[in-house]
Amino acid sequence: MNLRAIGCNVSSAPVGLREKLAFDEAKTRFALAELTARYGVEAAILGTCNRVELYLARPETGAPVHAPLVAEFLAELHGVGSESIQPHLYEHADAEAVRHLFRVAGGLDSVVLGEDQIAAQVKTAFEAAQKFEAAGSLLNALFPAALRASKRIRTETGLAAGQVSVASAAIAYLREIFETFTDKTVLVIGAGEMAQLTLTHLKELEPAGILVTNRTAEKAESLAAESGGRAVPWDQLDDALAKADIVLSTTGAPEFIVPYRRFKEKVRPKRGRRKMVVFDMAVPRDFDPRIDDADRVSIFNVDDLNRVRDQQLAERRTHVGAAEAIVAAEVSKFVQDWNRRKDGPVIGKLTDEVDRIRETVLEPLLAKLNGKLTDADKAYIEGAFRLFQSRLLHGPIAALRDSGGEPHGVTLREALMKLFGLKG
Amino acid sequence: MTVSPLQGITHACFGLSYLLALGLELARLARPSKGLRIGSLIAGAAGLFAHTTFIAYHRPTPAEPYGSFLYLAWVLALFYFCGSIQKDARNAWAVFVLPVVIALVGLSLLLTRETETPVDVPAWASGDRFWGPVHGILILAASIGVSIGFLASLMYLVQARRIKNRVNPSRGTRLLNLESLERMNRHAVNWSFPLLTAGLLVGTLLLRTESAENLLSVKVLSTAGLWVVFLVLLYLRYATSVPARRLAALSIIAFGLLLIALIASHPFIAGGGSG
Numbered sequence: 001m002n003l004r005a006i007g008c009n010v011s012s013a014p015v016g017l018r019e020k021l022a023f024d025e026a027k028t029r030f031a032l033a034e035l036t037a038r039y040g041v042e043a044a045i046l047g048t049c050n051r052v053e054l055y056l057a058r059p060e061t062g063a064p065v066h067a068p069l070v071a072e073f074l075a076e077l078h079g080v081g082s083e084s085i086q087p088h089l090y091e092h093a094d095a096e097a098v099r100h101l102f103r104v105a106g107g108l109d110s111v112v113l114g115e116d117q118i119a120a121q122v123k124t125a126f127e128a129a130q131k132f133e134a135a136g137s138l139l140n141a142l143f144p145a146a147l148r149a150s151k152r153i154r155t156e157t158g159l160a161a162g163q164v165s166v167a168s169a170a171i172a173y174l175r176e177i178f179e180t181f182t183d184k185t186v187l188v189i190g191a192g193e194m195a196q197l198t199l200t201h202l203k204e205l206e207p208a209g210i211l212v213t214n215r216t217a218e219k220a221e222s223l224a225a226e227s228g229g230r231a232v233p234w235d236q237l238d239d240a241l242a243k244a245d246i247v248l249s250t251t252g253a254p255e256f257i258v259p260y261r262r263f264k265e266k267v268r269p270k271r272g273r274r275k276m277v278v279f280d281m282a283v284p285r286d287f288d289p290r291i292d293d294a295d296r297v298s299i300f301n302v303d304d305l306n307r308v309r310d311q312q313l314a315e316r317r318t319h320v321g322a323a324e325a326i327v328a329a330e331v332s333k334f335v336q337d338w339n340r341r342k343d344g345p346v347i348g349k350l351t352d353e354v355d356r357i358r359e360t361v362l363e364p365l366l367a368k369l370n371g372k373l374t375d376a377d378k379a380y381i382e383g384a385f386r387l388f389q390s391r392l393l394h395g396p397i398a399a400l401r402d403s404g405g406e407p408h409g410v411t412l413r414e415a416l417m418k419l420f421g422l423k424g
Numbered sequence: 425m426t427v428s429p430l431q432g433i434t435h436a437c438f439g440l441s442y443l444l445a446l447g448l449e450l451a452r453l454a455r456p457s458k459g460l461r462i463g464s465l466i467a468g469a470a471g472l473f474a475h476t477t478f479i480a481y482h483r484p485t486p487a488e489p490y491g492s493f494l495y496l497a498w499v500l501a502l503f504y505f506c507g508s509i510q511k512d513a514r515n516a517w518a519v520f521v522l523p524v525v526i527a528l529v530g531l532s533l534l535l536t537r538e539t540e541t542p543v544d545v546p547a548w549a550s551g552d553r554f555w556g557p558v559h560g561i562l563i564l565a566a567s568i569g570v571s572i573g574f575l576a577s578l579m580y581l582v583q584a585r586r587i588k589n590r591v592n593p594s595r596g597t598r599l600l601n602l603e604s605l606e607r608m609n610r611h612a613v614n615w616s617f618p619l620l621t622a623g624l625l626v627g628t629l630l631l632r633t634e635s636a637e638n639l640l641s642v643k644v645l646s647t648a649g650l651w652v653v654f655l656v657l658l659y660l661r662y663a664t665s666v667p668a669r670r671l672a673a674l675s676i677i678a679f680g681l682l683l684i685a686l687i688a689s690h691p692f693i694a695g696g697g698s699g
Contacts, residue, residue, distance in 0.1 A: 161594060162594035162595075163593070169593075172594065173593055175593070176586070176587055176593050176599075176601055176602070177602045177603065178602075178603050179601050179603040179604045180603075271665075272665045273665045273668060275603065294584060294587070294669075295667040296665075296668075298587055298588075300590070307590065308590075308592045308593070311592050312594065
């Protein structure tokens with residue numbers, strides 16, 4: 001195996017550099033074409049907001065590609081000085097590169113342990129490599145194996161279980177309360193970054209409508225336009241609250257914007273028994289906590305959601321050992337399979353060559369003894385020769401298979417080819 | 425003449441199968457496993473098969489407390505099994521339904537022994553072979569609704585408590601969402617009330633010639649109490665906006681009254697056919 005994983009991630013490179021090294025589709029296409037043409041490698045590029053990694057495979061006999069060369073290539077491609085890239089690059093070779101990819105695909109190397117988007121990103125990187133004809137036999141075997149390892153980790157361990165972001169914790173609570181969302185109205189109070197971010201997740205629930213209100217009407221209109229919702233004047237907050245099923249509040253108000261009395265007198269009578277879930281993400285809080293009656297209205301503040309996220313992250317950490325064990329097993333299996341696959345043709349040639357030799361010895365012998373032997377005798381002699389051949393070859397073939405993944409494997413294969421006069 | 429092997433099926437066969445299914449479900453809560461789920465479903469299916477066979481073979485009358493509990497347990501067992509085999513079945517479904525099924529089977533067994541001695545048939549009931557079973561079937565159908573409402577309410581209160589205590593949604597016992605449980609309870613009450621009312625009307629007609637002593641029996645009073653609770657439930661649901669957890673609490677009280685009404689000796693035994 002002649003494989004390198006070279007790149008940088010959130011631990012090795014600052015965001016400023018990662019931004020400069022980002023790949024869009026056009027750049028990916030160009031880079032893959034250049035890498036294959038210039039260096040004669042199989043290549044795949046994994047680019048996410050947290051990492052940029054190149055997986056480069058060369059034929060066994062070729063010199064491996066190293067980090068300085070990749071730094072120069074990236075510098076040329078992105079117009080950045082290679083000296084500013086190289087110190088941030090890491091390089092993993094062969095089985096270690098396989099292990100790195102399997103860990104990445106399984107979410108073990110992610111900022112949020114066990115996050116599930118990375119598997120899709122690994123798949124996208126592989127599909128791009130295939131689409132632009134940069135993947136060869138090694139990468140075509142490596143990436144599906146990485147995705148299999150990732151699937152095993154997600155299904156056999158709890159590494160990807162639960163909610164590990166505030167937004168996903170909010171959605172998990174919503175699913176505990178509501179059955180459907182297509183008949184629900186979301187009200188966003190405040191139009192800051194937090195509102196924008198959380199609303200992106202809430203939109204995935206496909207609510208019937210989104211209302212946005214803010215003290216500054218222009219901001220509300222802007223967020224409403226972005227989210228496909230409707231802006232509501234600030235002075236109509238009570239009516240909007242009466243209509244809403246899910247409320248996301250993120251203002252910077254120094255005191256409650258919805259005090260208990262206001263809610264009790266102006267909102268509750270209009271709501272009947274309809275349930276309302278409020279995510280009060282503001283600090284100080286926007287909703288008086290007394291409004292939460294644990295039945296019709298549930299208010300979750302930022303601490304509630306952070307607690308779920310922290311608990312889940314702690315829970316996920318307990319599954320790291322099991323996930324690493326899966327990675328180790330899958331890496332070992334992949335390396336062995338790869339070496340077997342690579343040894344297959346050598347073993348085939350060796351067997352063919354010894355078959356040929358056997359025939360050249362056996363045929364004249366049987367011809368000489370023609371007429372003196374019964375069919376049973378002939379079969380017995382042929383069987384004896386075959387047994388001799390198989391016992392003779394058993395040792396070398398077993399040694400070659402056992403050397404899979406070990407450094408002397410290549411030497412052993414070459415020695416066999418030389419000793420038996422096999423042509424490569 | 426050969427004895428059918430079906431004759432050998434007893435309460436113990438399906439009661440213990442349900443108990444085994446419950447045990448496996450509880451084990452699954454502690455340690456989720458596909459094997460335990462499959463084992464639990466097999467035990468549940470075996471119980472349901474034995475239960476169905478028992479009912480088909482013995483054909484108990486729903487006009488007897490013994491038969492009522494047996495039929496009620498069977499419907500709830502079906503309810504448990506259908507809920508459990510759904511792909512997205514939540515763990516806690518069986519844990520809530522099976523204890524009720526097992527308790528009802530137990531009550532049925534208990535009441536079998538009590539009714540083994542011949543019961544004196546009231547004069548007004550003799551010869552009436554139609555209205556007695558009609559009353560029994562209507563009350564039984566209403567009882568199914570009351571029981572489903574009870575289960576939905578119980579789960580609702582547990583789920584509401586989990587949310588109130590901000591329990592991590594991915595931890596511990598998983599339940600259906602509040603909206604589904606509230607809908608289930610609402611449908612159960614809406615369907616049960618007309619059946620219960622019709623059953624009570626038939627019962628009232630049958631009792632019209634009875635003495636005041638019979639009219640004030642535990643059975644009659646608890647059934648009337650159940651009807652009143654249902655009336656209150658409907659009023660609160662549609663005419664007010666009281667919290668759903670109060671409605672859930674009332675549904676649980678209704679189930680208690682139902683049990684009292686069913687346990688109390690039934691006045692229409694002699695009039696009951698096979699139902």
